[in-house]
Amino acid sequence: MSSQSSDVSRQTSDSTGAYLNRYDVKASMDALANGSLKDVPVAIKDIIVVANDYPSTAASKILEPFKSPYDATVIKKLSEAGAVITGKTNLDEFAMGSSTENSALGKTVNPWDESRVPGGSSGGSAAAVASGDAPLALGTDTGGSVRQPAAFCGVVGFKPTYGRVSRYGLVAMASSLDQAGMFGRKVEDVATLLQAVAGPDQEHDATSVDQPIPDFRKALTGDVKGLKVGLPKEYFIDGIQSEVEKAVRTAADELKAAGAEVTEVSLPHTKYSIAIYYIIMPAESSSNLARYDGIRYGLSVPDATSLLDTYLETREQGFGDEVKRRIMLGTYVLSAGYYDAYYKKAEAVRSVIRQEFDEVFKNVDVLLTPTTPTTAFKIGEKTDDPLRMYLNDIFTVPANLAGLPAISVPAGFDKQGLPIGLQLMGKQWDEETVLRTAHAYESKHDWHAKSPGDSK
Amino acid sequence: MPDQKYEAVIGLEVHVQLATKSKMFCRCDNQSEDATPNQNTCPVCLGMPGTLPVPNQTAIEWAIKAAMALGCTIPGESKFDRKQYFYPDLPKGYQISQYDQPLGGPGTFEFDLITKDGKVEPKKVGITRLHLEEDAGKLTHPDGADYSLVDLNRAGTPLAEIVTEPDFRSPAEAKAFMQELRLLMRTIGVSDADMEKGHLRADANISIRKVGDKKLGTKTELKNLNSFKFVEKGLAAEYKRQIEVMEKGEKIDQETRGFDEAKGKTVSQRGKEEAHDYRYFPEPDIPPLAPKELGVNAKGLPELPVAQKRSWRKAGVHSEVITLVGQDPVEVKAFATALEGTTDASAAGRFWLLGRNNKALAKDEFKSLMRFTIEASQDTTELSGPQAKQLLAKFIESGKCVKELLADPAFQPMDNADLGSTVDQAIKDNPQPVADFQSGNENADQVIVGAVMKATKGSADPGTVSKLVREKLAKR
Numbered sequence: 001m002s003s004q005s006s007d008v009s010r011q012t013s014d015s016t017g018a019y020l021n022r023y024d025v026k027a028s029m030d031a032l033a034n035g036s037l038k039d040v041p042v043a044i045k046d047i048i049v050v051a052n053d054y055p056s057t058a059a060s061k062i063l064e065p066f067k068s069p070y071d072a073t074v075i076k077k078l079s080e081a082g083a084v085i086t087g088k089t090n091l092d093e094f095a096m097g098s099s100t101e102n103s104a105l106g107k108t109v110n111p112w113d114e115s116r117v118p119g120g121s122s123g124g125s126a127a128a129v130a131s132g133d134a135p136l137a138l139g140t141d142t143g144g145s146v147r148q149p150a151a152f153c154g155v156v157g158f159k160p161t162y163g164r165v166s167r168y169g170l171v172a173m174a175s176s177l178d179q180a181g182m183f184g185r186k187v188e189d190v191a192t193l194l195q196a197v198a199g200p201d202q203e204h205d206a207t208s209v210d211q212p213i214p215d216f217r218k219a220l221t222g223d224v225k226g227l228k229v230g231l232p233k234e235y236f237i238d239g240i241q242s243e244v245e246k247a248v249r250t251a252a253d254e255l256k257a258a259g260a261e262v263t264e265v266s267l268p269h270t271k272y273s274i275a276i277y278y279i280i281m282p283a284e285s286s287s288n289l290a291r292y293d294g295i296r297y298g299l300s301v302p303d304a305t306s307l308l309d310t311y312l313e314t315r316e317q318g319f320g321d322e323v324k325r326r327i328m329l330g331t332y333v334l335s336a337g338y339y340d341a342y343y344k345k346a347e348a349v350r351s352v353i354r355q356e357f358d359e360v361f362k363n364v365d366v367l368l369t370p371t372t373p374t375t376a377f378k379i380g381e382k383t384d385d386p387l388r389m390y391l392n393d394i395f396t397v398p399a400n401l402a403g404l405p406a407i408s409v410p411a412g413f414d415k416q417g418l419p420i421g422l423q424l425m426g427k428q429w430d431e432e433t434v435l436r437t438a439h440a441y442e443s444k445h446d447w448h449a450k451s452p453g454d455s456k
Numbered sequence: 457m458p459d460q461k462y463e464a465v466i467g468l469e470v471h472v473q474l475a476t477k478s479k480m481f482c483r484c485d486n487q488s489e490d491a492t493p494n495q496n497t498c499p500v501c502l503g504m505p506g507t508l509p510v511p512n513q514t515a516i517e518w519a520i521k522a523a524m525a526l527g528c529t530i531p532g533e534s535k536f537d538r539k540q541y542f543y544p545d546l547p548k549g550y551q552i553s554q555y556d557q558p559l560g561g562p563g564t565f566e567f568d569l570i571t572k573d574g575k576v577e578p579k580k581v582g583i584t585r586l587h588l589e590e591d592a593g594k595l596t597h598p599d600g601a602d603y604s605l606v607d608l609n610r611a612g613t614p615l616a617e618i619v620t621e622p623d624f625r626s627p628a629e630a631k632a633f634m635q636e637l638r639l640l641m642r643t644i645g646v647s648d649a650d651m652e653k654g655h656l657r658a659d660a661n662i663s664i665r666k667v668g669d670k671k672l673g674t675k676t677e678l679k680n681l682n683s684f685k686f687v688e689k690g691l692a693a694e695y696k697r698q699i700e701v702m703e704k705g706e707k708i709d710q711e712t713r714g715f716d717e718a719k720g721k722t723v724s725q726r727g728k729e730e731a732h733d734y735r736y737f738p739e740p741d742i743p744p745l746a747p748k749e750l751g752v753n754a755k756g757l758p759e760l761p762v763a764q765k766r767s768w769r770k771a772g773v774h775s776e777v778i779t780l781v782g783q784d785p786v787e788v789k790a791f792a793t794a795l796e797g798t799t800d801a802s803a804a805g806r807f808w809l810l811g812r813n814n815k816a817l818a819k820d821e822f823k824s825l826m827r828f829t830i831e832a833s834q835d836t837t838e839l840s841g842p843q844a845k846q847l848l849a850k851f852i853e854s855g856k857c858v859k860e861l862l863a864d865p866a867f868q869p870m871d872n873a874d875l876g877s878t879v880d881q882a883i884k885d886n887p888q889p890v891a892d893f894q895s896g897n898e899n900a901d902q903v904i905v906g907a908v909m910k911a912t913k914g915s916a917d918p919g920t921v922s923k924l925v926r927e928k929l930a931k932r
Binding site for chain 1: 483499502503504505506507508509510511538540542544547548549550606733735736737740741742743
């Protein structure tokens, strides 16, 4: 794929609405095949700040006029690798959503079916890669925001281990869960992008970790002989789309045929993931969003008559409904008298979930699950029902709670021609095994080479 | 001043500004005294989207040092928390502070109180905790303007907050602790601890109870006691007010009050019902700390001022000298060096006191005063006060060594036979004062003493002269 179209014309129209700001740049995909990003176009989710003439908005009105005075560390690293930034892609406001419908600044559709959502929150980045506009994109993944849209758009989406990539310059949603993630058409390309941005950032991110950085492309041996694959039974629940389940089970059989050992495992506390995620995430978000107060930058309502008015009016007009909902939830669970019952208990369950993964990973190398319960849903289908929307993240959230590396890889199409994604989760710092397994699976199929236009 | 019936129960909450090179969570210059507003700021301390705090290792180490010097226990694990409230001087909408796992745990600090009559009383104060946090910026409200200005130079400056148990029993004790704390922070080198510049800021809790009662009364909080004088005066005013309220049979409200210096009274600022819910939770951007593994060792601390002052006192240095010298660690160090060079600590204290206010002697970290004190305290204990002053003047003027200067006959102590004849002569020359004295005017002998001093060009010791004059007058 990457070798076909050298010299991408940046004039092609952005038919899916992937971008909020598309830069006028020249780029070439030639180097990508050799594992280099020299002149290679990369789309950037607009929650990652870039110091240039364009705003860094997080798809929020409150940051609509905000121009960052500094580059995120991942942007700096991309520049050092010679990559070309194609623009800033759409997302759910402050990355809060699973469909990109919560963007206050633009609408993005699924490149495979324009009546459907691209997923979210990194829907713009996923759509940009799926539609062929950019071979690579950066997103952020707090509860599945890279993997879920990757599954919906039929591309590869990867979330590295928490601490592997610097968060400096990622507009924070939930600090203990946020991690930069990568989109590509192939696992190999994702590995190349990961290579460029991975590494500790002691100057700017105290949660980045100084771990040895392997050569990720070298890990893609195609060999899964002796690999121990676990199928966690809690990830095959009622309500899961049958074609999705079938795709994952078929993948298990294929891995087995290629020499892997597949066993069923159990992660009983997985069922609490969504519940505690919707305590921890809003708690941290409510705090991280306190800085948008109309005092120093971004939107500031001019006719406010007092300090309190400035705060209230700016935040009332600047934030969308979902953002407000999470600020209220978060403020509530951190309040005196409720903290112990909600936040503290959620953190305790989170520890149990972590330990459970540790236990399971004593016996298996990688876990195989669906990425999402269903393929892409219709635009507007879930906007009135936040709870149903939240359940979309049920399989992706655990990896964030435990800080584990996880990938979504294309696993075929359903009857309606919509892409299906499967998820592989690995041990902390073991991106190599995740990528190797994904790559071995991918190489047995040609789904990654299919483009939205082909199927129609 | 202390009431017979009521005793004060006072606890302090002190913020110490750490004099690190850079701020607490970014690399901005921490020294903003001469900076223009918002000069020392960056995306991090401005709270820009996407920025993250990276803790200043030195600030953490210094806070641990301060905790050790105060006798705190150092915990195995510590962490930062977010304290949340909205204010324009707080860029992130939360302050990074420490809630339930501070760097310094409970401990006891002992120092010496000097009573008005010069007695030394050891005082133990419980230290509840010491924690590290970032300062906020400064808000100014220009006269008549319908806006306020924000200066974020100070935002992110490291602060060590020290909380004491309610162990002070008078405003004077609280003030003495603040002074001791200033010296301690200066001695271990973590803060300039200048109250006037806001490096040291105190809030106090105060309640009263009947002497002998064990139960604590309702406390009020006094905010922003930003000088030693304010600490004592503000607390004294609040102590008095609470007694008056109690005496009237009324109840004391738990509230925050401020000290109005002009009125000499404390005034209510806000009641308890307006208290904030700060929604503390662990700071997810900073991993937990292991304070014991950071290599800060109590043995690495310099000799602490309480111990040092005790050793001086034991060696015979006068309390007044210790109190004055003990303000500034530079002087403490210089004086300690001078003491090492002499065998007569008491005399050294006397000569040091004589020269410490002289700029020429105090420059270069008291280098000249050190020399003068060492040289003078060896051989000149017999010098009278005026002689010593003269010697000092000559020392400054010539720079010669004291031994050489002492060769001048003016510094020879007069023997008593010589002095006797001088006194006789003075009595002879002043018949009227003599008559006055004998008819009961007790002060009339001063004229004769003055005449003797004049005749000896100040070389005689006024005490000895006075004694001799009285003896001779009595014999007549």
